[in-house]
Amino acid sequence: MKKLILLTIILSAFLCGTAQNISVDPGTDIMSRYVWRGLSPGGSSPSIQPSLKFNAGKFTLGTWGAFAIDNSFTVQETDLFATYNFCDAFSLTVTDYFLPDESLANNNYFEMKEDSTGHVLEAAATFNGTDQIPFTFMAAVNFWGADARKADYKKQYSTYFELGYNFTVKETNVKAFIGGTATSPDTEDGESGYYGDNAGITNIGVTAVKKVALTDKFSLPLTTSFVINPQTENVFLIVGISL
Numbered sequence: 001m002k003k004l005i006l007l008t009i010i011l012s013a014f015l016c017g018t019a020q021n022i023s024v025d026p027g028t029d030i031m032s033r034y035v036w037r038g039l040s041p042g043g044s045s046p047s048i049q050p051s052l053k054f055n056a057g058k059f060t061l062g063t064w065g066a067f068a069i070d071n072s073f074t075v076q077e078t079d080l081f082a083t084y085n086f087c088d089a090f091s092l093t094v095t096d097y098f099l100p101d102e103s104l105a106n107n108n109y110f111e112m113k114e115d116s117t118g119h120v121l122e123a124a125a126t127f128n129g130t131d132q133i134p135f136t137f138m139a140a141v142n143f144w145g146a147d148a149r150k151a152d153y154k155k156q157y158s159t160y161f162e163l164g165y166n167f168t169v170k171e172t173n174v175k176a177f178i179g180g181t182a183t184s185p186d187t188e189d190g191e192s193g194y195y196g197d198n199a200g201i202t203n204i205g206v207t208a209v210k211k212v213a214l215t216d217k218f219s220l221p222l223t224t225s226f227v228i229n230p231q232t233e234n235v236f237l238i239v240g241i242s243l
Contacts, residue, residue, distance in 0.1 A: 025053040029223075031240035034066045034077075037160060037179060037195065038203030038229035040236065041077065041099070045070030058085045074103040089133075093124045120145040129166055136164035136175075148194040151186060158183045158194035162203065172210040179203035196231040204228045205236075 029049040034042030045068035053062035059082070066077040081095040097120040100107040111117050124140035140160045147155045162179030184199035185191035195202050205227035211219040220241050227236040 021055075021057060023055045025051075025055065027051045027053075028243045029240050030243070031223075032238050033236065034068070035225070035227055035236045035238055036066075037162075038227060038232075038234075039195065040234070041075075042066055042068045043070065043073045045073050059083070060085070075099050075101050089128050089130050091126045091128060093126065095122045095124065096120075097122065114145060117145050120147055129164075134166045136162075136166065138162045138164075138179075142194065148183075148185065148192060151189040151191055156183050156185065156191075156194065160195060172208050174206065174208045176206045177203070196229075198231060201230050202232075204230065 028051070031047045031049060033040065033044055034047035034049070047066050047068055049064065049066045051062060051064045053060055061082050062080070064079045064081065068076065077097070077099050079095055079097050081093055083091055083093040085091045098109065098118055100109070100118075108116075108118065112119070120142055121144040122140050122142050124138055126138045127136060129136045138161070142155070142158045147158050150156055159182045160179060161182065162177055164175050164177040166173070166175050168174065178201060180199070180201040180203065181193065181195040182199050183193055183195065185193040185197055187197050205225055207223060207225040209221055209223045212222045213219040220243070223238075223240045223242065225236070225238045227238065228234070229236075
């Protein structure tokens with residue numbers, strides 16, 4: 001695994017160093033709370049979500065995080081990801097999820113033994129839609145690390161699927177979506193799932209993004225999402241701005 005990570009870093013550096021068109025995109029979202037795939041990893045606290053992306057041709061290497069403003073919530077998130085865009089419609093992303101606990105002096109970030117690491121590696125294939133086909137589809141699977149475990153401690157290879165539909169209403173970009181997992185833990189044997197205790201829908205909602213003009217030359221994207229998780233019977237209404 002260490003050799004694979006090293007090879008990825010070397011390959012990324014080579015691609016970025018030899019590409020003709022290189023761009024660096026820093027950004028930050030300020031959200032009323034952090035909701036991910038129908039789950040609320042950041043509790044009820046407002047969340048600051050910085051990102052940094054290096055783009056070179058069809059390849060993007062980046063990092064993304066979510067940090068609760070409420071100091072009593074100590075578990076945060078710092079991810080790494082690499083995306084290759086085969087064309088405008090199709091992409092493949094490998095994400096390294098990591099949730100450091102700020103109450104600990106050492107989070108063992110470089111612990112790469114699969115049985116004890118805090119990292120989760122996910123591979124996700126995405127169809128991003130086209131002007132003629134406004135639908136999106138994403139399929140993701142955890143393939144290494146701290147995934148949910150079966151009773152015999154083997155990985156569950158937790159999956160997530162999401163179907164979306166994009167449309168525009170008077171300069172407001174809208175996406176309706178439905179997502180869920182095909183992984184079905186054996187709860188009678190003491191197992192619990194990465195997304196929920198049963199296979200099924202975990203994420204239904206709609207997101208609208210509109211640019212709000214603050215001056216004649218400056219505007220901020222305003223995002224509002226309404227999300228329902230049928231498994232946990234939770235509902236979320238989230239608002240945020242992007243810088």
